[in-house]
Amino acid sequence: MTQMKLGVVAVLVLGAVGAATACSSTVRNNVFEDDAGTDGSAVDNNGEGGPVLIDPDSSTTGNCPEGSETRITGKVYDPAGKNPLYNIQVFVPSGDLPEIKTGLPAPKPDGFCAGQTCDSQVLNPLAAALTNTKGEFVLKGPRLFPGKDVPLVMQIGKWRRKIVIPEVKGCQENKLDAKDTRLPKNGREGDMPHIALTTGCDALECLLYGIGIDPTEFEAGNSNTGKHVHMFYGSGGSTPKTVNGSNLPPAQDLWDNVARMSAFDVTMLACECDEYAPGGTGTPNKPVGLPTMRNYANSGGKVFGTHYHYSWMKYNTAWSSGILDFGGSGTSASTLPINTSFPKGQALADWLVEVGASSVPGQLTLDTGLTRESHRGAVPGSPAQEWIGKGTTARYVSFNTPVGLPVADQCGRFVFSDIHSTSTAATNFPSSCSALNKAQLPLEFMFFDLNSCVQDETKPPEPPK
Numbered sequence: 001m002t003q004m005k006l007g008v009v010a011v012l013v014l015g016a017v018g019a020a021t022a023c024s025s026t027v028r029n030n031v032f033e034d035d036a037g038t039d040g041s042a043v044d045n046n047g048e049g050g051p052v053l054i055d056p057d058s059s060t061t062g063n064c065p066e067g068s069e070t071r072i073t074g075k076v077y078d079p080a081g082k083n084p085l086y087n088i089q090v091f092v093p094s095g096d097l098p099e100i101k102t103g104l105p106a107p108k109p110d111g112f113c114a115g116q117t118c119d120s121q122v123l124n125p126l127a128a129a130l131t132n133t134k135g136e137f138v139l140k141g142p143r144l145f146p147g148k149d150v151p152l153v154m155q156i157g158k159w160r161r162k163i164v165i166p167e168v169k170g171c172q173e174n175k176l177d178a179k180d181t182r183l184p185k186n187g188r189e190g191d192m193p194h195i196a197l198t199t200g201c202d203a204l205e206c207l208l209y210g211i212g213i214d215p216t217e218f219e220a221g222n223s224n225t226g227k228h229v230h231m232f233y234g235s236g237g238s239t240p241k242t243v244n245g246s247n248l249p250p251a252q253d254l255w256d257n258v259a260r261m262s263a264f265d266v267t268m269l270a271c272e273c274d275e276y277a278p279g280g281t282g283t284p285n286k287p288v289g290l291p292t293m294r295n296y297a298n299s300g301g302k303v304f305g306t307h308y309h310y311s312w313m314k315y316n317t318a319w320s321s322g323i324l325d326f327g328g329s330g331t332s333a334s335t336l337p338i339n340t341s342f343p344k345g346q347a348l349a350d351w352l353v354e355v356g357a358s359s360v361p362g363q364l365t366l367d368t369g370l371t372r373e374s375h376r377g378a379v380p381g382s383p384a385q386e387w388i389g390k391g392t393t394a395r396y397v398s399f400n401t402p403v404g405l406p407v408a409d410q411c412g413r414f415v416f417s418d419i420h421s422t423s424t425a426a427t428n429f430p431s432s433c434s435a436l437n438k439a440q441l442p443l444e445f446m447f448f449d450l451n452s453c454v455q456d457e458t459k460p461p462e463p464p465k
Contacts, residue, residue: 064171070146072139072168074176076131076154079185080212081178083355083436083444084135086347087452087461088183089155091125092144093162098123100158100191102225103263107299112402113411116300118453119157119193119265122464130463133350146170157302157451158265159183161190186214192228193265193302193451198251200234202306202420204270206433207440207447215430220246221253222263230264235285236273243429255289261296266450271307271420277315290316297401300411302450307418323384323399324416325377335365336389343460345387348445357441364388366419366439385457388442395419396446400454407456415450417443 064070076088100120107113122128127144129137139152150165161184168174184190192213197205208229209215219227220243233241233248241248254261261267274282277290293312297303305312313319314326338349340362352358358365377391378384383403387396396419401412421440436444455461 068171069140070144070168070170071173072127072144072150072152072165072176073173074137074181075135075178076137077135077178077182078211078444078448079183079214080210081182082212083441084131084133084351085156085183085448086131086133086135086351086445087156087344087449088131088135088137089122089128089153089464090131090137090139091122091128091153091155091464092139093122093151093153094124094126097153097160097162100160102194103265104296104300107295112298112405113300113409116411117408117455119300119451120155120160120191122153122155125464128463128465130461133347134354144168152176154181154183156183156448157453158191158193159448159451182212185212186217187226187228192217194225194263195229195266195268196222196232196254196261196264197229197268198232198234198254198270198272199248200270201236201273202271203433204268204304204306204421205229205231205429207421207436207443208268209430209433210436210440211444211447216244218243218429220244221249222260234270234272235276235282236271252285252289255286255292258292258295261292261301262299264301266302266304267296269303269305269309269312271305271309273308275308275311275314277311286311286315294318294401297412297414302412303414304447304450305414305416307420310416310418313414313416319403322379322403323382324397325379334367335363336393336395338362338364338388339386339390342385342457344449344457348387348442351445352442355441357438364442387446389418396442398446398450398457407454410454413450413454415446417446419443 072092074090076085076090077083078085098121105116127139127141129139131137146168148167150168151162152165153160153162155161161182163180165174165176184192186192195208197208199205205218213229217227218229218231220231222230231243231248232251232254234251254267276282276285278284278287290312293303294316303312310324310326313323320326338352338358339345340349349358349362352364353361377394378386378397382399384397384399386394387398389395396415396417398413398415400407400410401414402410419439421437421443452461
C-alpha cells in the first residue's frame with residue numbers, strides 16, 4: 001500500500017489490514033503491543049498495511065458548523081499514571097516517527113554541542129499542542145480530520161509513547177481515556193532515555209521508581225543496553241549495593257570516562273553525604289571526573305544532582321565562579337517561595353498546587369530536615385535560573401550548557417537541588433521505596449523538565465510545528 005506525499009493537507013483513515021479493529025473502543029499501542037487483525041497478524045501503522053493518507057477534499061472529511069470543530073482532548077500522566085505532566089508535546093504525526101538514538105551525538109571538534117537543542121525533533125505534525133499545568137491538551141486545526149486508526153504521540157525529549165485512536169469522529173470532541181495517555185513505564189511501551197544513576201545518602205532511585213518506571217528497567221552498570229536505568233554505587237550512606245541481584249559498579253566507573261558517560265542521555269547524582277572532591281573533606285573521588293562531567297554537559301548531557309553534588313560546580317574551574325555563590329552558607333527556611341517571574345516558574349507553582357504539594361500558590365513548605373544551605377544563591381548576572389527559593393534560600397537552580405554560549409547553541413542542562421528527596425537512603429531497592437513525598441514532587445517536575453528542549457527560560461515553551 002503506497003502512502004501519498006504529505007505536501008498536501010491529509011486525513012488519516014483505516015488501511016486494509018487494520019479494518020478489523022476499527023470498531024474497537026480501546027486505544028492501543030500499535031508499535032509496541034501485538035494487536036492482531038482478522039488474520040491474526042499484528043497491525044503496524046508505521047509501515048505497509050497502515051493508514052493511508054487521502055485528499056481532505058474528499059467527501060469523508062465534511063465541514064463542521066462554527067464552534068464544532070474536530071478535536072482530540074485528554075490529559076497526559078507520568079508513567080505511574082498518577083501525576084499529570086506539564087509541557088508534554090502531543091501530536092498527530094504526518095508520517096513515520098524518526099528513530100530516537102541512544103546517548104549523546106558526537107560533539108564538534110571544540111567539544112561543544114553538535115547543534116541540537118532538542119533530543120528528538122518533531123517534524124511537520126498534522127496537529128500539535130503542549131500540555132498545560134493540569135496535563136491537559138487539545139488537538140485541533142485545519143489538518144486534523146476525522147478518520148480511523150489515527151496515531152497520536154506523547155513526547156518530551158526521549159520519552160515517547162505512540163498510541164492509536166480507533167476512530168476520530170468529526171465535528172466533535174474526541175476525549176481520550178486517562179489510562180491511555182501516560183508516558184511509557186518500560187521499553188515495550190515506547191521510547192525512554194537511558195539514565196545513569198549514582199546512589200548515596202539520598203534515595204534518588206526511589207524518585208524514578210515513584211514516577212512509575214518499571215523495576216525491571218533498573219540494572220547494575222551498563223551491561224544491558226535493553227534496560228533504561230543504569231545504577232552505580234556512590235560513596236556515603238547505607239545505599240543499596242545491588243539491583244535485581246547484581247552488584248553495582250562504583251560511581252567512578254561512570255564519571256571517570258567521558259565516552260562511557262556519553263552513552264547516557266541523563267545522569268542523576270544522589271547526595272553522597274560529603275563533597276569527596278579536591279579541597280573538600282573525605283577521600284576525593286571526583287578529581288578525574290570534573291572535566292568529564294563538564295564535557296558531558298557541554299555535549300548535550302542532562303545532569304540532575306542533589307546537595308553535595310554542588311562540588312561539580314564549586315571545583316570545576318569553568319563553573320566555579322560564575323554560577324552559584326559558594327562564599328558562605330545559605331539561610332535555613334522551611335517555607336520557600338516559588339520564582340514565578342519566568343513562565344516555567346509560574347508553571348511549577350501552579351503544578352505544585354495541582355498535585356497537592358503546595359496549599360498556597362507560589363509557596364512550598366518542606367521539612368527542614370530535608371533542606372540544605374550549601375550556597376548563597378546565583379551569582380549576580382549568572383546564567384543560573386533560581387526556581388525554588390531566592391538568593392540565600394535558593395534550593396532549586398538550573399543552568400544551560402555550554403555556559404556562555406547563546407541559547408541557540410546550547411544543548412545540555414544541569415539541575416541542582418539543595419533538598420534531599422528522602423530523609424534516609426534506600427537500603428533495599430525497590431522494597432525501601434514508597435509513594436512520592438512532598439519533597440519529591442518538585443523533583444518530578446524538574447526531572448521531566450530536564451528532558452525537555454533546551455530553551456531561553458524567559459520565554460514560554462512552544463508546541464512543535
